[in-house]
Amino acid sequence: MRRFHALYRELDATSRTSRKEAALVAYFREAPAADAAWAAHLLLGRRGRRAVNTRMLREWAAEASGQPLWLVEESYDAVGDLAETIALLVPGGDGAGEPPPLAQCVEERVIGLAAMDEDAKKALVLETWELLDEGERFLFHKLISGGFRVGVAKGIVARALAVVAGVDKATMLHRLSGRWEPTADSWASIVDEEDGGDPLRPYPFFLAHPVPDDITELGEAHEFQAEWKWDGIRAQAVRRGDEAVIWSRGEDLVNAGFPEIADDLAALPNGTVLDGELLAWKDGRPLGFHALQRRIQRKSVGKKLRAEVPVRFLAYDLLERDGRDLRERTTVERRAQLERLVEEASLPHFGLADVVEAGTWEELAAQRETSRERGVEGLMLKRKDAPYGAGRVRGPWWKWKVDPLSIDAVMIYAQRGHGRRASLYTDYTLGVWEEGELVPVAKAYSGLSDAEIRDVDRFVRQNIVDRFGPVRVVKPELVFEIAFEGIRPSSRHKAGLALRFPRIARWRHDKRPEDADTLNAVRELLAQ
Amino acid sequence: MSAPLVRTTADGLWCEAGGFHIDPWRPVERAVVTHAHADHTRPGSKRYLTTPEGADLVRLRTQKEAAVETLPYCAEKRIGDVTVSLHPAGHVLGSAQIRIERDGEVWVVAGDYKTDADPTCTPFEPVRCDVFVSESTFGLPVFDWPTADAVADEVRAWWEANAAAGRTSLLCAYALGKSQRLLAGLVDPPGPIAVHGALDRLLEPYREQGVALPETRYASPEVAKEIRGKGLVVAPPSANGTPWMRKFGDVTTGFASGWMRLRGPRRRRNFDRGFVLSDHADWKGLLSAIEATGAERVLVTHGYVDALVRYLREERGLDAQRLESQFEGEVDGEDAE
Numbered sequence: 001m002r003r004f005h006a007l008y009r010e011l012d013a014t015s016r017t018s019r020k021e022a023a024l025v026a027y028f029r030e031a032p033a034a035d036a037a038w039a040a041h042l043l044l045g046r047r048g049r050r051a052v053n054t055r056m057l058r059e060w061a062a063e064a065s066g067q068p069l070w071l072v073e074e075s076y077d078a079v080g081d082l083a084e085t086i087a088l089l090v091p092g093g094d095g096a097g098e099p100p101p102l103a104q105c106v107e108e109r110v111i112g113l114a115a116m117d118e119d120a121k122k123a124l125v126l127e128t129w130e131l132l133d134e135g136e137r138f139l140f141h142k143l144i145s146g147g148f149r150v151g152v153a154k155g156i157v158a159r160a161l162a163v164v165a166g167v168d169k170a171t172m173l174h175r176l177s178g179r180w181e182p183t184a185d186s187w188a189s190i191v192d193e194e195d196g197g198d199p200l201r202p203y204p205f206f207l208a209h210p211v212p213d214d215i216t217e218l219g220e221a222h223e224f225q226a227e228w229k230w231d232g233i234r235a236q237a238v239r240r241g242d243e244a245v246i247w248s249r250g251e252d253l254v255n256a257g258f259p260e261i262a263d264d265l266a267a268l269p270n271g272t273v274l275d276g277e278l279l280a281w282k283d284g285r286p287l288g289f290h291a292l293q294r295r296i297q298r299k300s301v302g303k304k305l306r307a308e309v310p311v312r313f314l315a316y317d318l319l320e321r322d323g324r325d326l327r328e329r330t331t332v333e334r335r336a337q338l339e340r341l342v343e344e345a346s347l348p349h350f351g352l353a354d355v356v357e358a359g360t361w362e363e364l365a366a367q368r369e370t371s372r373e374r375g376v377e378g379l380m381l382k383r384k385d386a387p388y389g390a391g392r393v394r395g396p397w398w399k400w401k402v403d404p405l406s407i408d409a410v411m412i413y414a415q416r417g418h419g420r421r422a423s424l425y426t427d428y429t430l431g432v433w434e435e436g437e438l439v440p441v442a443k444a445y446s447g448l449s450d451a452e453i454r455d456v457d458r459f460v461r462q463n464i465v466d467r468f469g470p471v472r473v474v475k476p477e478l479v480f481e482i483a484f485e486g487i488r489p490s491s492r493h494k495a496g497l498a499l500r501f502p503r504i505a506r507w508r509h510d511k512r513p514e515d516a517d518t519l520n521a522v523r524e525l526l527a528q
Numbered sequence: 529m530s531a532p533l534v535r536t537t538a539d540g541l542w543c544e545a546g547g548f549h550i551d552p553w554r555p556v557e558r559a560v561v562t563h564a565h566a567d568h569t570r571p572g573s574k575r576y577l578t579t580p581e582g583a584d585l586v587r588l589r590t591q592k593e594a595a596v597e598t599l600p601y602c603a604e605k606r607i608g609d610v611t612v613s614l615h616p617a618g619h620v621l622g623s624a625q626i627r628i629e630r631d632g633e634v635w636v637v638a639g640d641y642k643t644d645a646d647p648t649c650t651p652f653e654p655v656r657c658d659v660f661v662s663e664s665t666f667g668l669p670v671f672d673w674p675t676a677d678a679v680a681d682e683v684r685a686w687w688e689a690n691a692a693a694g695r696t697s698l699l700c701a702y703a704l705g706k707s708q709r710l711l712a713g714l715v716d717p718p719g720p721i722a723v724h725g726a727l728d729r730l731l732e733p734y735r736e737q738g739v740a741l742p743e744t745r746y747a748s749p750e751v752a753k754e755i756r757g758k759g760l761v762v763a764p765p766s767a768n769g770t771p772w773m774r775k776f777g778d779v780t781t782g783f784a785s786g787w788m789r790l791r792g793p794r795r796r797r798n799f800d801r802g803f804v805l806s807d808h809a810d811w812k813g814l815l816s817a818i819e820a821t822g823a824e825r826v827l828v829t830h831g832y833v834d835a836l837v838r839y840l841r842e843e844r845g846l847d848a849q850r851l852e853s854q855f856e857g858e859v860d861g862e863d864a865e
Contacts, residue, residue, distance in 0.1 A: 012791070012795065013794075013800065013801070014800065015798070065669065067669055068839075068842070068843065070838070071669060071835060071839060074668060074832070074834070074835040075668045075669060078668055078670070078832060078835075079670055079790055079792070080792050081791065081792070085670060088670040088672070089669060089670060138791075151795075417792075418792075423787065423792060423793060424796075450796070458856075461856075462854060467834070
């Protein structure tokens with residue numbers, strides 16, 4: 001645990017990729033196999049389970065620290081992270097003894113915890129506090145609450161592992177995909193063996209970069225295959241060894257939420273892997289992400305939901321055919337084979353993603369303008385002569401999203417932020433005018449520079465007019481331009497509508513609160 | 529009950545019976561100031577009263593024509609209908625708690641204070657009073673400071689490790705108070721020390737009053753060249769990330785602040801290393817200071833006001849209330865200058 005915490009601290013303290021990678025390589029070279037397997041598992045963001053609910057943790061922390069429970073809550077509100085708050089509050093051994101190694105700590109003190117009764121949990125957690133110092137306690141809390149995340153991209157972890165194993169990054173990404181348990185054996189197959197691993201594992205997803213401001217920097221439009229950028233779940237459909245599985249981009253198995261598609265997939269020939277998008281689909285067009293959300297993380301899907309939210313797998317790439325890896329073939333070749341396969345199979349829940357025909361950037365730009373009415377996010381541009389790569393590589397694939405919608409709104413409430421921005425007022429509720437009053441339409445957390453955040457924070461502190469728990473009502477004075485991706489009716493919100501992905505586009509110093517938009521103006525956007 | 533001796537007005541904390549303001553945020557006739565940080569000593573007032581130790585620093589902050597009067601710690605002065613005396617607050621050089629007495633009723637406005645050891649200023653002295661006006665910048669139990677000696681050791685070890693790797697150490701801290709305190713912890717430095725211009729002029733008042741500081745030089749281009757890869761540079765936080773840094777070559781940055789106790793601010797500020805050091809009291813410091821005054825009534829200003837008020841009411845049985853002010857405490861993210 002001590003070595004892992006030292007690694008965590010290094011990763012946490014630097015934003016430089018090179019330093020992160022060096023720290024990871026050093027760790028993976030030195031750590032025992034079982035620890036290394038767990039570290040890889042955790043750093044890759046593979047899911048843990050919540051073993052203790054946070055109510056219990058707060059109560060035990062209050063008891064152990066001798067503070068009233070409300071003060072633990074107030075502290076949490078200020079710190080913005082419960083794991084950290086409790087690590088700071090409870091007394092502990094603070095480095096006096098040697099804590100157990102990572103694997104042992106997780107196996108004995110984290111995994112078993114979920115099945116214990118409350119008294120046994122409490123005894124084990126309190127005992128563990130004594131073994132760990134403050135930073136280690138913080139990690140322990142992250143692990144038992146299932147919320148372990150660290151600021152290191154999966155690609156950096158894969159690159160460090162590739163260095164340790166002496167292979168290239170794409171090979172490592174492939175070894176890491178699919179199902180594996182964090183054990184010393186898994187570690188051996190990650191760093192040593194050529195084969196092994198999950199026979200149903202997906203290929204590493206190939207990801208796109210946003211286009212540059214000047215689209216012509218990419219070259220000629222005809223060098224690219226253009227497709228719509230769908231607003232669903234990126235997925236790989238894998239048909240191998242008489243099994244059929246659907247992997248989401250986060251490498252979760254999502255068969256249970258999409259049984260129709262899993263059934264269809266089973267009808268494809270063995271040795272087939274498709275890359276595509278899971279969509280809620282009705283009458284030849286997507287239903288929107290909010291409909292699809294009803295399918296996600298379902299253990300089973302009933303008749304009613306099947307009828308209400310029909311789904312479709314829109315295939316846009318073919319990665320494996322007859323058990324042969326096609327990733328080195330060009331986009332054009334893979335597309336030709338894909339078209340043939342989908343046509344021959346003729347499955348009810350599988351479709352072929354359209355290619356958008358256009359010869360020039362101007363024509364493509366005009367097509368892109370139709371994105372909103374088609375229910376798509378914009379265009380994807382895939383270099384026709386490019387192979388299917390691994391991870392986010394700049395050059396072959398680009399996403400050209402439609403410009404966001406925007407309105408001007410006034411800040412009416414503020415709340416302290418969480419995580420990196422705890423202790424500053426960074427979470428704002430913004431309102432637009434309706435009959436002389438400001439009605440909240442969006443909560444926005446991001447979009448301002450650090451310097452602007454400090455200015456807004458100062459404004460909030462000096463202009464509080466009321467307090468409701470952690471929420472501060474502020475003088476309605478600051479106007480922000482809010483960008484968002486979409487808008488839908490919502491009976492849960494006072495304004496009767498909800499914005500999708502709202503964020504602050506800029507601070508409109510030039511506008512007074514009375515210049516902000518009205519709710520009617522926002523409703524008109526909904527109608528569009 | 530008679531009218532409160534001190535209350536908040538649009539100009540600042542106002543003592544009507546004495547006819548003066550305490551740390552006013554707008555220009556007034558007569559300002560009694562607790563210390564020379566920007567949110568407590570603002571320019572524009574006609575007369576200022578402070579301690580002899582703090583007078584030079586207050587003058588640096590105010591306009592030339594302003595009259596700065598001094599009153600030694602613990603000496604009494606009649607102003608209007610009240611008796612005023614100044615008592616060490618342990619915050620920065622010359623910082624004072626302001627004691628106000630009228631007809632046997634005693635109020636103390638502490639300004640910013642800390643109870644921890646600090647060789648650069650007179651240590652905090654509790655003053656018995658009926659009403660205590662306390663700050664609450666770090667008024668939550670998660671704020672629990674390590675000792676200043678432990679922090680000085682950390683700074684030294686960090687500097688030595690950087691020098692061994694051929695890097696210059698850039699240590700950022702408030703120019704008034706914190707920087708001098710850090711320097712005082714390095715009286716026997718393992719290498720040369722340079723200081724930013726904003727800090728250079730603030731060292732003189734300390735040295736004149738006999739505070740032991742290591743030798744420092746203004747970070748001119750020549751000095752920068754000389755100490756590159758081995759020296760320590762002390763600068764205000766705003767210097768981080770500016771072109772000014774380039775003259776020191778390969779630099780590792782550190783930041784000293786009470787906020788470095790928390791991971792959020794640690795990560796948000798773009799520094800390689802955080803040191804937990806504050807000139808404000810931590811939770812235990814606040815509680816011990818409040819208890820030592822014997823005050824039945826506590827008015828809480830800037831910081832985690834709600835939490836401290838509720839704690840004092842519910843856990844200590846005191847008559848605690850919020851007192852509005854425009855003080856900022858230790859600002860997470862910019863210079864106090």
